Amino acid sequence: MTSSAPAQFPVVAARALSQRVATADGKLVILSDVELAVKAGETLAITGASGSGKSTLLGLLAGLDQPSSGELFLLGQNLNALDEDARARLRAGRIGFVFQSFQLLPALTALENILLPLELAGRADARERASHWLDRVGLTARAGHTPRQLSGGEQQRIALARAFATDPEIVFADEPTGNLDADTGARIIDLLFELNASAHTTLILVTHDDALAARCQRRIHLVAGHVNKAAAA
């Protein structure tokens, strides 16, 4: 744990965070009383079996959804007080995402997919930055190719470049190697941590891959919506 930085304020904090959904058989508890604080620059892995609530927690922490109860702070803002549009504005340019299924826009080229968040954030040097990040992930030769023409590993590298291109304060990654074979997955993980280290970004990732979780500074394990304290490192 690199807590040497002086008195860092947590960039993500959850207090008594619960998520319940109404189903035909009554209320289903997905998350229950999650307490969490992530400091700037920290890397955190959220692990757990399928259906343990990992992705739900990630969605809540990133402000993509509203919790049923509990308090949630993101980048110093109380998310409970913000509506969906206000949360979106908070995300713009400050949060990056990496998804299991890459989520590149099929009509755009590799370069344009990286360009998209930069343009949205209104960066004046959007094109230069996009080219720079395309180079960082080693795909300059593929700039004009559309996602269909790229392999899964290449698509995820583009997605990594897209996530880091805006210099976000936090990057959320949801099973970033879930759709990749072991070799490719390992290379993506190397790249992810390399980019993260050089950008000093806070990284919160969801995975059930122990090797990946082990590379994070901290890890919480979810069992049926509860944080399993014993497994937390």
Add this chain to the structure above:
Amino acid sequence: MSFARLGLWLLRRERANGEWRVLLLALIIGVGSVATTGFLGDRLKRAMSEQGAGFLGADLLVSSPRPITRWPQHTLTTSSAIEFTSMVARGDAFQLATLRAVDAAYPLRGSVRIAARPFEPGMVRPAQPPPGAIYVDASLLPLLNAQVGDRVQIGEMRFRIAGVVAQEPGQLGGVFGLAPRVFLRADEMAATRVLQPGSRVSYLYQFAGEPKPLAAFSAALKPTLDSTQRLVGSREGVETVRGAFANADRYIQLTALISLLLSVAAIAIAAHRHALRHYDQAALLRCMGATTAQLRTLYAVQLLTLGLLGSLLGVAIGAMMQQVLALMVLPDAATRLPALGLAPVGVALVSGLLALAGASLPALMRLIRVSPLRVLRRELPPLPLAAWISIAVSGSALLGLVAWVAGDARLVAVFVGALAGLAGVLFLLARLALLGGQAVQKLSHGPLRFGLAQLLRHRFDSTVQLGAFTLALFLVALLALVRSDLVDSWRAQLPPDAPNYFLVNIAPQQQADVTAFLRQNQLQASALYPMVRGRLVNKNGSPIAATLPPEDRDNPSLRRELNLTWTATLPANNAVLAGQWHGNQRDAVISVESGMAEQLNLAVGDTLGFQIGDQMLTARIGSIRSVKWDSMQPNFFVIFAPGQLDTLPASAIASVHVPANQAGVLPGFVKAFPGITVLALDKVIANIEAVFAQIIGAIQLLLGFLLAAGMAVVVATLLASLDARQQEAVLLRTLGAQRAYLAKSLWSEFIALGLLAGLLASACAEIAMALIAQRLFELPLRLHPWLWLVLPTAGALLVGLSGWLTTRHITRVPPMQSIRALG
């Protein structure tokens, strides 16, 4: 980058997407049809009213027994003429003629043809003769024993006959009781000193111009006219043509309306698919920090761009199509037709944007409200309440749009009601038909079995597709039927041997000789109807005007003398609607035409008083009768029982068909019977046929649009199911199905769908046709057996082909590539 620019950027990147293309195509087709009908309707209406104006000689005609000196202010072109009767003499021979003193501008509309010899077609010339000359009706020459070039006396002036009037406007207006026509110069009329105080004169004032100033002028003028003065618009020029106008207007509106609705359906389906395919994109953009407002901007800009692009292209195509059509149908009129108006452009653009907004708003609402959480969990948001509101709003917007385009609230109400009902019925029918398909599927095998199973497995999709295909086929069939029935019924009314000449003013002692002459020359003629002229003055003992509400008193049947006849035989093309035909009854009984009875509030049993010359005659109404006015036969408002009018001086009238190769007998006829006026109806018939040719041309073009719109619906529905199909095809190929097997199963599916749609459409078309024929067009009912063959065949071909073209690549792509594309 602003979201508006981002929207354009993404749109440019996605322009090859199927749903964008279908959306744009449907929009172009819809707007194109609206624009074509708009331009064409506008120009055709003007061309048609020009035809009507041709009959009248002007757009507006005012006739008055006194000169009118004060007019409302206007910017119209004018011409005036004075019409009076006078003797024309040459040597010992003299004849009463109808003289029309015209200025250089006469006629403002239509044309006058002057020939060098009687019964020749002649050349278009100004009606105003050269100084010192007159143009005369062909029938005047034998009466005066004169030829073109001879000199005749009118009052105190001598004139040279410079030509024969072969055609003039207003020929229909005064078919009966017409003395031969003479045209002379208005500036030479005074010198004849024919007109004295108290002379019976009609002052004819003609006006021509744009519709708006005409309407304003007409509205301002009406209150200043008294009961002796008449205002006639070109649209009222001729009864027969008016009916054709009304049908043409309706028909054109109807077609534009249906094309637009079909396009809207295609747009809605394409927009829905577009939204489905863009939930991920929208969710991703929301993750990256886009707000709902920003997403709204993004997608609205895309839609607006597509809307403008599609609408402008549609307008351009519409402008081109109507020009092509105008050149095709009206080669000589095309150059004369009014320039393209800006109003149709506006209508088409607004229609396009409204249609696009209305059809795609619900899908768009769902798209911009997508939860960003979708990037983690692929779940669709339920249709939010606001989307239902937007459906209602866009629905009423579309309805308003349709009403605006059609411009006839009743027609729209009937049509939209029928369409809504139809959609429900089609849905049920489609379900039933699919149940029937299940039985067939059990008996079949191989790819056919698989194809049918596809239809049945995606029951909801199939129902929607079947419903949409059926609707497209049905509407096209319906319009084709209405078209052919409309034309057929007109042709049926006008057989090739329809009378083309009227013989007027046949003296009683000539009747036997005329009949003999016609028989000798093997000419088909109607019966000879004796005719006296009389004015209807009272009903059941009171003055007739007093029995009517003030607004109905200005009725042509009261204002002028009626042509009265008597016969024991009910004329062909007449049918008794109430009471009993008098036959050979020798009482004072009459039969009255139904329209006149309605206008004057007359019923069987009423007693009417007629002023005939200086005699008063009363008769009881024995029957009310319908008359086919466009039959080109002598038709009468009032027919007496035989024996009532015998003592009155009567001349007879007959109609006759003279084949073109026998036109040579006419001069002989005129020579043999100098007192009889021969009126050519050829020109009138040709005019009416020209109007129909225009209508048919317009309709054929519009049917093309309709078919295209139907195809767009077909392709849009298929595109909507393409992803699921591709997945299945990949699976099948992975499991070892051969390409041919997949192709055959696709073909069997689409052909079955097309056949079913064709059968359903046939049933719907027959039912709707029966309703429309009776309610809207007042045509007789009939069935169309050929429909049941043509529609299913066309359906199978159309759906099969568009289905194959849309889906064929899914059988060609190697499974591995397909799997990756789906990833």
